[in-house]
Amino acid sequence: MPLSPVLRGQTVYPFVRLAQAATEVRARGVEVLDFGTGDPREPTDPRIRQALVDGVAERMGYPQAAGLPELVTHSLAQYEELAWSLATNGERLAAVRAKLERNRLTEPLFDTKRFTRDLEVAYTTMWERQQAGKPPAHFAVGS
Numbered sequence: 001m002p003l004s005p006v007l008r009g010q011t012v013y014p015f016v017r018l019a020q021a022a023t024e025v026r027a028r029g030v031e032v033l034d035f036g037t038g039d040p041r042e043p044t045d046p047r048i049r050q051a052l053v054d055g056v057a058e059r060m061g062y063p064q065a066a067g068l069p070e071l072v073t074h075s076l077a078q079y080e081e082l083a084w085s086l087a088t089n090g091e092r093l094a095a096v097r098a099k100l101e102r103n104r105l106t107e108p109l110f111d112t113k114r115f116t117r118d119l120e121v122a123y124t125t126m127w128e129r130q131q132a133g134k135p136p137a138h139f140a141v142g143s
Contacts, residue, residue, distance in 0.1 A: 014120050067103035
């Protein structure tokens with residue numbers, strides 16, 4: 001069976017490259033810290049969950065990332081108020097839907113290729129820093 005030209009043109013999946021690199025480093029006797037997927041049967045440590053919330057709260061909330069900051073709420077009461085408002089005000093709901101539809105063409109949340117590129121750059125940057133003996137550090141990634 002012939003292989004799709006799209007599949008034929010694909011490079012090695014980033015996580016496969018990462019696993020290969022980890023195997024090579026371990027073979028040299030270097031301890032590798034695995035921040036992989038973990039065991040799905042075990043709950044994620046609450047400190048890790050909170051660190052994720054703290055790290056992305058202001059930048060990556062779905063409404064903001066979709067270009068809809070008017071849908072951001074900071075409490076259950078605000079969320080319920082917003083939900084009720086949208087459920088009972090057809091014009092407001094239609095306006096939000098229309099804005100979301102327009103934003104699908106321009107907002108980063110919907111740009112899967114860019115997200116993938118940026119994620120690969122982040123992984124590469126972290127790996128290169130580690131290979132150079134540098135400590136972990138904050139850095140920005142963006143296309």
